[in-house]
Amino acid sequence: MPANSSDESAHRRLIEKYSTTVYRLGLSYLGNREDAEDIMQEVFLRYLRKPRSFASEEHEKAWFIRVAINCCKSFINSAWKRKIVPFEELGNQPAPEEADGSGTSVYEAVMALPPKQRMCIHLYYYEELSISEISKLTGIRESTVKSHLFRARASLEQKLKGDYFSE
Numbered sequence: 001m002p003a004n005s006s007d008e009s010a011h012r013r014l015i016e017k018y019s020t021t022v023y024r025l026g027l028s029y030l031g032n033r034e035d036a037e038d039i040m041q042e043v044f045l046r047y048l049r050k051p052r053s054f055a056s057e058e059h060e061k062a063w064f065i066r067v068a069i070n071c072c073k074s075f076i077n078s079a080w081k082r083k084i085v086p087f088e089e090l091g092n093q094p095a096p097e098e099a100d101g102s103g104t105s106v107y108e109a110v111m112a113l114p115p116k117q118r119m120c121i122h123l124y125y126y127e128e129l130s131i132s133e134i135s136k137l138t139g140i141r142e143s144t145v146k147s148h149l150f151r152a153r154a155s156l157e158q159k160l161k162g163d164y165f166s167e
Contacts, residue, residue: 011051015044018064021127025065028122029072031111039071046071065127065137069119076115109159117152120145 022043026036046067054060110121119138123129131149135142 007051011048014047014060014064018061019044021061022064022068024126025068025119025122026072028110028118028126029069029115030075031115031118035075039068039075042071043067062133062137065123065129069138106156106160109156112159113152113155116140117148117155120148121152121156124149 019040023036023040026039027033030036030039043064047064052063054063110118113121120134120140123134123137124131129137131142131145134140134145138145140148
């Protein structure tokens with residue numbers, strides 16, 4: 001049964017609204033653009049296969065973030081991921097430029113963090129979620145989220161100290 005134009009419009013609106021969030025979360029969690037694009041496609045396919053009605057905008061956003069995290073975890077644990085050779089091991093690939101043009105050292109430092117720290121940093125700073133919200137979405141205790149954020153900040157400070165704090 002074909003979708004009517006109002007359904008199509010609502011689906012398009014949600015995809016436009018959350019595509020950046022899902023993509024950035026996938027990039028943050030997985031570390032490369034291609035995998036993040038695959039995750040983004042999978043998340044929206046799951047939504048389109050079985051559209052949901054959400055109680056609120058917060059519930060809607062939480063659903064997309066939770067599904068993106070689950071897809072990232074599944075991808076990392078998949079047989080496909082275990083058998084492929086990361087592109088970075090094949091040659092030297094430059095990191096993508098930051099949107100503000102300030103260079104890539106901050107991006108590189110964040111991407112060098114362990115995946116759980118990277119995910120917490122992304123959700124806290126880019127998605128502007130509270131520690132409590134991150135805990136609920138990821139299933140990680142609040143104290144562990146705080147610990148991931150603390151360690152990530154310390155690591156970033158150490159890595160970026162030479163670039164930004166010395167003269």
